[in-house]
Structure formats: C-alpha cells, structure tokens
Amino acid sequence: MELLSNQPMYQTVPEKYIFPPEKRVVKDIILHSVNLPVIDLRGGRVDAEGWDEIIGEIMKAGKEFGFFQVINHGIPEKTINDMLKVCDEFFKMPAEEKAQYYSDDLSKPFLLNSSTTYDKSETRYWRDYLRLVCYPIEEVIDAWPEKPENFRAVLSEYTLQVRELSSKLLKLIAEGLGLDKNYFGGDLSKGKTQMNINHYPPCPDPSLTMGLLPHCDRHLITLLAQGTVSGLQARYKEGWINVEPIPNAFVINFGHQLEIITNGMLKSVEHRAVTNSAVARTSIATLIMPKTDCLIAPAKELVNENNPPKYKEFTFSDFLKAYDAASASREDVLEFFKLN
Ligand code: OGA
Numbered sequence: 001m002e003l004l005s006n007q008p009m010y011q012t013v014p015e016k017y018i019f020p021p022e023k024r025v026v027k028d029i030i031l032h033s034v035n036l037p038v039i040d041l042r043g044g045r046v047d048a049e050g051w052d053e054i055i056g057e058i059m060k061a062g063k064e065f066g067f068f069q070v071i072n073h074g075i076p077e078k079t080i081n082d083m084l085k086v087c088d089e090f091f092k093m094p095a096e097e098k099a100q101y102y103s104d105d106l107s108k109p110f111l112l113n114s115s116t117t118y119d120k121s122e123t124r125y126w127r128d129y130l131r132l133v134c135y136p137i138e139e140v141i142d143a144w145p146e147k148p149e150n151f152r153a154v155l156s157e158y159t160l161q162v163r164e165l166s167s168k169l170l171k172l173i174a175e176g177l178g179l180d181k182n183y184f185g186g187d188l189s190k191g192k193t194q195m196n197i198n199h200y201p202p203c204p205d206p207s208l209t210m211g212l213l214p215h216c217d218r219h220l221i222t223l224l225a226q227g228t229v230s231g232l233q234a235r236y237k238e239g240w241i242n243v244e245p246i247p248n249a250f251v252i253n254f255g256h257q258l259e260i261i262t263n264g265m266l267k268s269v270e271h272r273a274v275t276n277s278a279v280a281r282t283s284i285a286t287l288i289m290p291k292t293d294c295l296i297a298p299a300k301e302l303v304n305e306n307n308p309p310k311y312k313e314f315t316f317s318d319f320l321k322a323y324d325a326a327s328a329s330r331e332d333v334l335e336f337f338k339l340n
Pocket residue numbers: 196198212217226231232271272273283284285
C-alpha cells in the first residue's frame with residue numbers, strides 16, 4: 001500500500017510524481033481577475049419568492065463557466081464541517097488501520113487508493129483518495145469504515161443533505177432549460193451516488209506535481225465541498241480560474257451527461273487540482289449519476305430543425321464503457337456519441 005498520507009513529509013518530490021514539463025502548471029495562464037459566480041440560494045427554499053432571478057443566475061453561470069458556487073444553500077455548516085473533519089481524521093489514521101480498505105478494484109463500494117489507478121505507467125497524482133458509493137445508504141453502509149468512530153453517522157447525514165441540495169439544483173436547472181421541473185428527478189439522477197474524497201498532502205515543490213490532471217466529470221452534476229484550502233482550477237477561455245474557497249459553499253459543475261441532454265447548451269468544463277507546499281487539502285466531490293440502464297439523449301424539448309441533436313442515444317453504461325476504453329484520451333469520449 002503506497003499512500004502519500006502515510007509518508008513522513010518529503011523534502012523533495014520523488015521521481016514518480018514529477019510530471020513532464022508540458023503537463024506542469026507553471027506554463028499556464030491563471031486568470032486572477034476572473035471569479036466564478038457565487039449564487040445565493042436564500043436558505044435553499046425552492047418555493048420562495050424570487051426564484052426566477054436565481055434560475056437566471058444559474059443558467060448564466062452555467063452557460064458561461066459550466067461552474068458556479070452556491071451559498072446559503074440550506075445545508076447546515078455543522079454537517080459540512082463534521083464531514084470534512086471526519087475525512088481528515090480518516091487520512092490521519094495509522095497505515096495499519098487503513099490498509100484493509102486499500103484496493104484497485106473499482107467495483108468495490110468503498111476503497112482507498114493513491115492516484116493514478118487507471119494507467120499505472122503514468123506519472124502519479126499528488127493525491128490519496130477514497131472512492132465510495134454513498135447512496136442508497138442501507139445498501140452500502142456496511143462497507144463503510146467503523147473508524148473514525150462517527151464516520152458512518154456523519155457520512156449518512158452529509159449524503160442525505162447533499163442529495164437534497166442536488167435535487168433542488170436539478171429542479172432549478174430543469175426550469176431554466178424550460179423543461180418539466182422534475183425532468184432530472186427520475187432515472188437520470190437515481191443511479192448510485194458516488195463520492196470522491198480527495199486528500200492532497202502538502203507538496204515540497206508544487207511546480208512539478210499535479211493533484212488531478214485536467215478532466216471533465218462524466219456523470220450528471222457534481223457538488224464539491226473544498227474546505228478552506230484552495231487548489232481547484234476551472235478552464236476558462238485561454239487560461240484557468242482559481243476556484244477560491246468560500247466557507248460552507250458548494251462548488252457545482254456539470255458532467256458530460258448534462259452536456260449531452262442539453263445538446264451542448266450547458267457545458268461540462270475541464271478542471272484540475274493543483275498542489276501547495278503549506279497545508280493538506282481535503283475536498284469532497286459528490287457525483288450524481290443516472291441509473292446504468294438509463295437512456296441518455298438530447299432532450300426532445302431542446303432540439304428542433306435549427307438545433308438538431310448533436311448526440312445519439314445511448315445507455316449510461318455504454319458511456320462508462322467508452323470512457324474506460326478511452327483511457328488516456330478520456331476527454332475525447334464525447335466524440336464517440338456525436339452525430340455528424
Ligand atoms: C473530482 C475533482 C476537484 C478537487 O474529484 O472529480 O474534480 O478540488 N475534484 O479536488
């Protein structure tokens with residue numbers, strides 16, 4: 001088991017974590033003057049007054065950035081802080097305690113690993129992570145660790161709250177698209193919910209390493225809690241935007257499925273995680289997924305003669321297979337499903 005979180009603090013970066021110059025961050029433009037929109041959900045009450053304005057903000061942010069942050073979303077501060085804390089505690093546990101969860105078998109409902117797993121020949125990311133299924137809770141809770149002591153209880157509560165927020169957001173997005181507000185409420189969002197709990201220890205030389213290489217998320221929508229340490233960057237025009245941490249906010253971004261369903265109106269945007277030399281960073285990405293046999297295609301309501309469908313129909317499991325087969329060129333995966 002090779003985990004960064006079990007190493008004594010490195011003084012220099014070991015060879016296997018050093019990316020070739022063309023993949024390093026130092027060559028890139030960081031757009032310091034551009035910030036992601038921050039949308040105030042006013043306590044998260046979807047039935048409240050003034051929602052048209054909020055829907056408008058979401059659509060504007062979605063079309064321009066594919067990313068936005070939400071505050072005042074209705075999830076208690078304590079739920080988020082408890083979750084971040086218990087995840088940190090997990091990574092701080094001794095190696096012997098964590099070893100039982102270490103696995104390369106992606107079909108497991110709870111596993112611990114250190115990137116990259118899909119191609120061992122590549123340079124490794126400066127990241128340890130937990131990859132787990134968090135919903136339906138009763139089907140997976142037995143696979144979750146019993147230590148730290150309150151891990152299961154905290155993760156259950158967090159899961160319920162984040163799923164509820166995801167439903168609210170999907171309703172607002174559906175309305176913004178002019179679809180029935182429950183358009184995403186069925187099989188499109190009722191697959192297993194997955195979580196990536198990412199842990200990026202301090203790195204002696206962030207110019208040589210990457211926490212996560214640029215990628216798009218492949219499912220429907222992602223809700224990310226990133227604590228107080230920055231590291232997430234989203235692609236924007238010719239450069240990258242730093243997604244500045246806002247206490248208790250969630251960073252929301254669209255996955256490939258939402259891009260396809262909206263026939264490209266809402267984009268799944270590339271993002272990555274950079275490392276820093278000062279402090280460990282923990283982020284929790286909750287991934288809302290379609291059921292595996294769910295049919296995905298551009299929504300009929302959103303296509304017409306002037307805007308013909310850009311993608312063919314497929315099942316979500318077909319998509320996942322194509323994604324895995326694409327391996328190193330995963331970001332080209334949308335090409336498989338394009339109609340010409
Ligand atoms: C992810 C992801 C970003 C981060 O897990 O897919 O993009 O900030 N994480 O850790």
